[in-house]
Amino acid sequence: MDAERTRAVLTDRKKDTRHKIELGGLIIKAGMGEVDRLALYGGLVELAEKLEKSEERNRLERRGRRTFFS
Secondary structure, eight states: OHHHHHHHHHHHHHHHHHHHHHHHHHHHHTTOTTSOHHHHHHHHHHHHHHTTSHHHHHHHHHHHHHHHTO
């Protein structure tokens, strides 16, 4: 049972690490890798507030879809 739990914890930790690496990659891909982290965090906080409005979320999702692979 203990080995099972340890495996589950490690799997969850790997998933979390992978998720964070992917998010960091998006920051780099957006050309914001050199932005001060506090400015970046402040911008993300503002974006999170804006995304509560579904029309803004939809607009940004469309833009992301258009530019992600270019």
